[in-house]
């Protein structure tokens with residue numbers, strides 16, 4: 545396993561497991577802000593039809609290459625677009641929407657969630673992954689950036705009407721946003737509780753360390769007491 549594959553498995557293992565456990569065969573999936581297709585191509589390899597909607601032409605080009613190399617180009621569609629105009633690009637109801645690492649950067653998260661709800665079929669599943677504020681405060685403080693940590697502690701995020709770049713949420717905030725858009729949250733998981741604290745060299749050099757860390761991340765993902773320490777929060781919600 546390469547260094548980047550090791551990092552990916554540690555960072556995304558918990559999210560991947562939760563999503564694939566809920567997919568019906570041949571699901572219709574939309575990956576909003578799916579970027580270069582790390583998730584989309586793996587889902588296509590399992591037979592699901594995935595449309596990635598992303599504003600970045602570079603990301604979409606990389607997605608196309610990755611899908612070709614994996615032999616799943618027929619199941620992966622890249623669309624240059626924004627979550628705000630999702631309903632223009634996605635006209636059929638879909639089974640699953642992935643929104644990973646995007647709610648942090650869209651100008652209007654509440655409107656984005658309403659738009660996502662509009663493309664999901666009744667009972668469809670939303671996989672939501674967002675940056676978590678408490679962990680970001682701890683990370684800044686541990687790096688010696690105490691003023692940044694303090695500023696982040698008091699950052700009201702989207703409620704301030706801030707520029708919208710790099711928001712971080714608490715689990716309660718994102719749960720409330722989802723509820724306001726008519727979603728029912730079914731599971732909430734802690735993601736990357738330890739992954740970002742462990743030196744990369746340890747994973748590179750110590751045999752078995754990556755697998756053991758993945759197991760540890762899995763073991764704490766569902767424990768609420770670890771949620772405030774997680775770099776990201778992952779929620780599965782239905783509409």
Ligand SMILES: C[S@@+](CC[C@H](N)C(=O)[O-])C[C@H]1O[C@@H](n2cnc3c(N)ncnc32)[C@H](O)[C@@H]1O
Nearest residue numbers: 576577578579598599600626627644645646650
């Ligand atoms: C942090 S990356 C996350 C990529 C991928 N989903 C992941 O989890 O690794 C954020 C992605 O959102 C895309 N993005 C930014 N603004 C967006 C918007 N308004 N609507 C949809 N995607 C957006 C970016 O181009 C980028 O690919």
